[in-house]
Amino acid sequence: MRIQQLVILLAGAAFMLSACNTNRYAKTNRVYKKQLKALTDQMREPLPYITPRLTTTYDSLGMPVVSEDREARHRKQWVGAIHFNLRKPNYVIIHHTAQDSLEQTLRTFTVPHAQVSSHYVIGRDGEVVQLLNDYVRGWHAGAGKWGSVTDLNSVSLGIELDNNGSEPFSEAQLHSLLGLLDTLKRKYNIPTANFIGHSDIAPTRKVDPSAFFPWKRLADHGFGYWPGDSLSLPPEHFNPMDALRIIGYDTSNPEAAIRAFKLHFIQHDVSPTLSEDDICVLYNLYLNY
Ligand SMILES: [Zn+2]
Known part of the structure; x- marks a missing residue:
């Protein structure tokens, strides 16, 4: 094989190899970085929140007249506090x-x-x-x-x-x-x-x-609550919809809230009604909140 052919062959192999290594997400990774930079740039901007200063004067009858001090509104002042960090997911x-x-x-x-x-x-x-x-x-x-x-x-x-x-x-x-x-x-x-x-x-x-x-x-493992193994009977005044709401469920659509609760805590039945057993599970779960 001539040197020239060998060079062409090697170059071809190198090209194939680099094509295989190309990250298919390279383009969207660049979009991610660009958007992240735009957000950090946004955070760098000091945006002064200026409270319009209100002044009180009195009319001829002695009644107070509150008006905005326009000069104070346009005064640009920014004071950066020095104690802060990033907000955390909760x-x-x-x-x-x-x-x-x-x-x-x-x-x-x-x-x-x-x-x-x-x-x-x-x-x-x-x-x-x-x-x-x-x-x-x-x-x-x-x-x-x-x-x-x-x-x-x-x-x-x-x-x-x-x-x-x-x-x-x-x-x-x-x-x-x-x-x-x-x-x-x-x-x-x-x-x-x-x-x-x-x-x-x-x-x-x-x-x-x-x-x-x-x-x-x-x-x-400590991720979310569960009703516990031995269940206590709920008291007579126990209100299941109140309990669902206190746990966190949006009860504006009661049937949907019951279904969601049952999908999480009952699982074998997700009908939109609460049986005596379901109410007992709910009560014992609610005791954690
Ligand atoms: Zn989802």
């Missing part, structure tokens, strides 16, 4: 992807029209992929309510589990999830009660994670 919301592969989910999170994202996705094999910095606001919760919190995206981390919605979650996946939750709970000091599902915060719209999701196992 909730974790668990989802199932309702898709067939991790790759499919990653594609969804990187195409422009989808308008959804989460901080983490965990594959069936236990692989954990982080997509967003914990400190940025992901778009995973959508419209929803938990207690008095109406913007869950602003205060939560979203974790998507690769699962089609009608199959059990794999052991490898749950093992990775428990490890990740442990890290997040410690790092951000997230309260035990604040590990919840997408269906909990959006009962009229969402049913993820499915009834296959082992919430009791999570609670055993």
